[in-house]
């Protein structure tokens with residue numbers, strides 16, 4: 001690694017209510033007064049896990065018990081470049097407190113945007129707000145009522161992010177169906193992600209827009225406002241980089257494995273997935289022949305989580 005780059009271990013402590021701990025940086029440090037996730041610089045001879053454990057002991061007085069990787073990316077500040085190596089911390093001993101006198105707050109992920117966080121942290125906030133599964137619908141088929149009747153089972157199974165994918169439907173038919181789906185997912189707290197034109201998202205009350213990387217390349221700027229998700233389908237590193245440049249919030253990278261729906265696409269495999277998403281400052285879901293059983297493996301290869309159709313969609317009753 002370049003010696004001028006500061007390698008930083010960052011820990012996102014997550015409590016039993018799903019809240020995340022943030023701390024206020026002391027006024028005399030770079031970014032003083034801004035909020036951050038606890039952590040600090042790797043010292044010579046340390047592994048990044050050792051740095052994380054040391055920093056969280058020094059800054060919060062806790063001992064780590066369970067961690068997993070969340071995101072890893074470079075960020076260039078005016079006077080320094082950091083490599084942020086961010087981990088979720090889900091178990092620890094000790095009561096976290098600001099051991100260096102810094103204020104600490106437990107915050108719901110959706111409220112993190114209320115705080116003035118360090119400017120590199122936007123992708124971290126997105127990764128904390130997004131769930132670890134992104135379900136995608138199969139083609140709805142002619143029986144719309146039967147299709148809608150399957151949604152409650154999906155919600156019951158804990159799906160919180162759902163893309164309505166229906167390439168076979170004409171635009172007005174898609175829009176009408178999206179309204180009906182939103183009427184079910186919205187009250188259940190599920191974020192519905194729609195395809196097609198950006199304005200449709202607001203019209204139907206969806207939470208965000210899903211576009212292929214190629215479509216995003218054709219517009220000058222991010223097609224939706226900051227309060228709507230923009231998730232982009234990518235197949236390689238160049239598309240992921242481009243999605244990041246165009247202001248996407250998250251991406252889907254496929255295919256990890258060969259699938260019946262895309263038999264001709266060469267699978268990336270997990271090492272190929274990890275390589276393509278490396279240093280992309282976006283949460284990236286793994287798609288293609290994967291399901292909830294692959295989650296731990298997906299995390300180890302740099303994924304936000306898993307996406308899919310078959311693995312999530314309940315079988316017809």
Ligand SMILES: Nc1nc2c([nH]c(=O)n2[C@H]2C[C@H](O)[C@@H](COP(=O)(O)OP(=O)(O)OP(=O)(O)O)O2)c(=O)[nH]1
Nearest residue numbers: 008010029030036037038039040041082118120121
């Ligand atoms: N801990 C932490 N650092 C972050 C975050 N986001 C972000 O850009 N950084 C940057 C800011 C700093 O340039 C660097 C962390 O360095 P630091 O000065 O806090 O390091 P440290 O805790 O070892 O502090 P010190 O002993 O040098 O005083 O990483 C974040 O969420 N948490």
Ligand SMILES: [Mg+2]
Nearest residue numbers: 038039040041
């Ligand atoms: Mg620090």
